[in-house]
Amino acid sequence: MDAAFKALAEPRRREILKLVWSRELPATEIAQQFGDVTRSAVSQHLSVLRESQLVTERRDGVRRLYRANHTEMNRLRRFLEEYWDDSLERLQYLAEAAEREKGISNG
Amino acid sequence: MDAAFKALAEPRRREILKLVWSRELPATEIAQQFGDVTRSAVSQHLSVLRESQLVTERRDGVRRLYRANHTEMNRLRRFLEEYWDDSLERLQYLAEAAEREKGISNG
DNA sequence: CACTTACGTAAGTAGATGCTAACGTATCTA
């Protein structure tokens, strides 16, 4: 959990995470998206993301395919929600959430 | 937004944030909660939290009272939600959310 | 005025972090 926060604190890692959010990508292709950084740096970022469980790795021959771990991101979301759960201010949050919910879902 | 992430990456600052989540506290009292750190260090943490808008400050004579800024925390929560909004995986998230919702609210 | 209280700020330091360049290592192909 602590690791996940630190991992997300770095903007570059958040960008990487977005790249592999809804699709699997090999490391090289991820690195190619950034013009101002080497493949090595991206590889190290991927290590951090992997160790903090924010991405998963799958081998495919020579390549390594990365993908965001939505479960872990959910855990992070829930952690933030705990701040509300721990206090009465939760009521205020629920009111705001209801406001936002109006135009989003019906079930 | 970037500043908020970096601020929360530090465990000590998350602890401070929890202390002032549902009540206003003067800097000295916050520092007293930690036995392994000086008042100066806490003061510097409070600066970071203030600059990232995660806490607000109010003067009261000699003291400075701090309090968590729930609005900013909400912004952070919503930022994480954008990761879902940006992809079709949102459907999966909604399914999970529905599961959790069962025992929580009815409107 | 001097003194205390409650706080921020500056200086200095040990350790973490993000980066590049260079090297090491599987996996595939000929």
Add this chain to the structure above:
DNA sequence: TAGATACGTTAGCATCTACTTACGTAAGTG
């Protein structure tokens, strides 16, 4: 086997960060 490909890892460096100590300052008290 040799060589290319796709990647991780290491060494080294500049910068950032969390901390302590020491100092500066506004607000209250005598």
